[in-house]
Amino acid sequence: MKKVQWNNPVIRWVDERLPVFSYMNAEYNEYPMPKNANYLWSFGGIAGFMLVAMIVTGVLLAMQYTPNVHMAFNSVERIMRDVNSGWLLRYLHANGASMFFIAVYVHMARGMYYGSYKAPRELLWILGVVIMLLMMATAFMGYVLPWGQMSFWGATVITNLFSALPIIGEHIVTWLWGGFSVDNPTLNRFFALHYLLPFVIFGVVILHVVALHEVGSNNPAGIDVKGPQDTVRFHPYMTSKDAFALTCFLIFYSYWVFFNPNALGHADNYIPANPLVTPTHIVPEWYFLPFYAILRSITFKFFWIVPAKLGGVICMFGSIALLALLPWLDTSKVKSARYRPIYKWFFWLLVIDLVGLTYVGGSPAEQPYILIGQICTAYYFLHFLVILPLLGKIEKPLPLPKSISEPVLGAKESA
Amino acid sequence: MMRALIKSAALAAFALGLGAASTGTAFASGTTEEPKQMQWSFEGPFGTYDKAAVQRGFQVYQGICQACHGLDHLHFRDLTDLGFTNDEVKVIAMEYEVTDGPDDEGKMFTRKALPADPIPNPFPNEKAAAYANGKAPPDLSLIAKAREDGPNYVHSLLTGYEEPPADVHLTGSQYYNKYFPGHVIAMPPPLASDGLVTYGDGTEATRGQMASDVANFLMWAAEPKLEARKQTGVKVIIFLVIFAGILYVTKRRVWRDVKH
Numbered sequence: 001m002k003k004v005q006w007n008n009p010v011i012r013w014v015d016e017r018l019p020v021f022s023y024m025n026a027e028y029n030e031y032p033m034p035k036n037a038n039y040l041w042s043f044g045g046i047a048g049f050m051l052v053a054m055i056v057t058g059v060l061l062a063m064q065y066t067p068n069v070h071m072a073f074n075s076v077e078r079i080m081r082d083v084n085s086g087w088l089l090r091y092l093h094a095n096g097a098s099m100f101f102i103a104v105y106v107h108m109a110r111g112m113y114y115g116s117y118k119a120p121r122e123l124l125w126i127l128g129v130v131i132m133l134l135m136m137a138t139a140f141m142g143y144v145l146p147w148g149q150m151s152f153w154g155a156t157v158i159t160n161l162f163s164a165l166p167i168i169g170e171h172i173v174t175w176l177w178g179g180f181s182v183d184n185p186t187l188n189r190f191f192a193l194h195y196l197l198p199f200v201i202f203g204v205v206i207l208h209v210v211a212l213h214e215v216g217s218n219n220p221a222g223i224d225v226k227g228p229q230d231t232v233r234f235h236p237y238m239t240s241k242d243a244f245a246l247t248c249f250l251i252f253y254s255y256w257v258f259f260n261p262n263a264l265g266h267a268d269n270y271i272p273a274n275p276l277v278t279p280t281h282i283v284p285e286w287y288f289l290p291f292y293a294i295l296r297s298i299t300f301k302f303f304w305i306v307p308a309k310l311g312g313v314i315c316m317f318g319s320i321a322l323l324a325l326l327p328w329l330d331t332s333k334v335k336s337a338r339y340r341p342i343y344k345w346f347f348w349l350l351v352i353d354l355v356g357l358t359y360v361g362g363s364p365a366e367q368p369y370i371l372i373g374q375i376c377t378a379y380y381f382l383h384f385l386v387i388l389p390l391l392g393k394i395e396k397p398l399p400l401p402k403s404i405s406e407p408v409l410g411a412k413e414s415a
Numbered sequence: 416m417m418r419a420l421i422k423s424a425a426l427a428a429f430a431l432g433l434g435a436a437s438t439g440t441a442f443a444s445g446t447t448e449e450p451k452q453m454q455w456s457f458e459g460p461f462g463t464y465d466k467a468a469v470q471r472g473f474q475v476y477q478g479i480c481q482a483c484h485g486l487d488h489l490h491f492r493d494l495t496d497l498g499f500t501n502d503e504v505k506v507i508a509m510e511y512e513v514t515d516g517p518d519d520e521g522k523m524f525t526r527k528a529l530p531a532d533p534i535p536n537p538f539p540n541e542k543a544a545a546y547a548n549g550k551a552p553p554d555l556s557l558i559a560k561a562r563e564d565g566p567n568y569v570h571s572l573l574t575g576y577e578e579p580p581a582d583v584h585l586t587g588s589q590y591y592n593k594y595f596p597g598h599v600i601a602m603p604p605p606l607a608s609d610g611l612v613t614y615g616d617g618t619e620a621t622r623g624q625m626a627s628d629v630a631n632f633l634m635w636a637a638e639p640k641l642e643a644r645k646q647t648g649v650k651v652i653i654f655l656v657i658f659a660g661i662l663y664v665t666k667r668r669v670w671r672d673v674k675h
């Protein structure tokens with residue numbers, strides 16, 4: 001990191017002892033960003049903004065919320081009716097979860113399209129997968145807190161997954177619940193963890209950014225930066241661009257918060273939790289639906305010995321764990337799908353596959369949805385375990401440009 | 416550059432669309448009739464409550480629904496949102512008795528309700544409600560949000576009672592309603608005939624009118640901050656659109672000298 005000679009004596013005094021100003025200057029002012037990065041590169045910053053927005057609205061909501069089975073539902077209604085701007089805080093937070101997942105899913109899809117997970121960015125990608133897993137745990141526990149019907153039954157279904165583990169499964173579930181069903185101890189610990197995990201996420205995000213700034217950002221061409229002619233300074237170039245992108249995203253976010261705040265949730269969650277009445281369809285939030293579909297697709301014994309429920313749990317967690325191995329499953333040396341004529345099609349096929357899984361996850365567990373779900377699940381694993389490793393060997397990539405600036409500046413200037 | 420932006424926006428919209436589509440499908444199964452689609456004043460980005468209709472709906476609630484259904488999340492003071500003055504709310508509250516205490520001698524006592532009190536439930540507890548009705552009637556404070564397409568559902572359900580088809584056999588305390596999931600409902604038709612209430616504003620209390628008014632009222636009860644939300648939303652969106660425009664111009668000027 002380059003030390004800066006600051007003119008302001010106070011800043012200089014601090015910086016000589018704790019180089020926060022030099023650090024900020026190096027990482028957020030001078031950081032060289034490939035100048036061909038498109039607007040998809042703004043989604044990392046948008047996701048970071050959403051994390052902070054969730055923490056701020058969440059802390060304010062926690063000041064009014066009561067984690068007790070007899071009071072949780074009513075305290076949320078009190079926030080909606082009697083707390084000043086409470087309705088705004090709660091709708092920002094509830095819809096913010098969806099916006100956070102949209103930003104992260106777009107961010108991940110961009111990484112997959114442009115091969116951002118390949119060397120030397122494997123660890124950067126894995127940290128991202130860890131963030132996604134933490135987000136899923138946090139979002140799941142957050143949805144339990146209002147203690148509506150879907151909160152209670154969602155918690156029951158998901159915690160019960162652990163009972164599929166042989167021998168220890170039942171004990172783990174009792175331990176998770178803090179009792180013999182989802183009840184007050186469960187709600188209490190979910191609240192504690194829901195408050196804790198975002199700060200853990202924040203920590204991993206810092207590691208994610210440190211790892212990024214160590215290896216540098218990928219770009220749509222997927223080729224290495226050759227020199228200063230290929231980059232722009234982070235500020236003002238990326239800051240002005242990301243600010244515009246973020247504001248556009250906020251318009252989209254505002255639409256949901258102010259004009260359709262309950263569309264992304266479930267009507268059933270406005271019914272207080274009732275352990276004696278099971279909802280007709282227990283459906284998780286939309287961002288979990290692909291994984292829920294994979295879980296439910298395993299309706300048969302696996303390899304003739306693994307029971308269907310355990311098989312489903314293994315496949316669901318496996319579908320996420322697989323992402324961590326992506327840097328090694330994809331054997332192609334070329335990063336960007338722009339120069340991979342066949343991979344480009346398989347990328348979009350995977351997107352369609354995930355849309356199919358989402359659709360199936362939100363549909364009742366009956367035919368033809370079960371069959372569609374099974375086909376989509378099989379294809380998901382086929383994509384990562386068979387197609388990607390083979391494609392790297394078979395595919396003939398298009399010729400790569402010599403440098404990032406070459407296509408715009410011509411061979412002479414960019415040399 | 417714009418192309419990339421449109422592409423990413425399309426991607427995000429896509430992700431959202433499938434979210435909305437899937438929640439839709441989750442509830443669209445079964446053979447329950449889709450509610451009739453009515454026009455409501457609170458719909459759309461500039462929607463507001465029709466205060467006269469909501470007030471009439473409150474009258475229907477008081478006259479009919481309240482015999483069985485509570486409104487636990489509402490307080491009398493909330494009624495000022497409907498255009499009642501503080502004094503009018505006091506008068507409305509005084510029609511109700513609530514249990515208070517313990518007093519200095521440790522005894523519970525009853526007194527006339529005050530604007531700060533919650534609207535009293537017709538039953539002392541859920542067991543009593545279940546005992547009197549066979550099954551506890553649901554609280555109505557959130558019913559318009561706790562059902563898919565709530566206001567239309569409430570309106571359709573209240574006007575949707577009919578004779579059962581030949582193959583459906585009902586016991587004495589069961590009724591047939593094609594809008595109710597499973598069609599067999601324990602609630603007797605609450606709006607069985609016209610004129611069950613006499614509206615203060617002279618509106619004719621037909622069954623359809625009462626059903627529509629009470630749906631308006633229950634939507635307000637479920638989402639009392641709807642008007643503030645939409646009005647804030649319009650301002651926020653206008654601000655963000657202008658701000659985005661300024662930021663776009665800024666970005667263009669910053670990047671003017673960069674060939675990319």
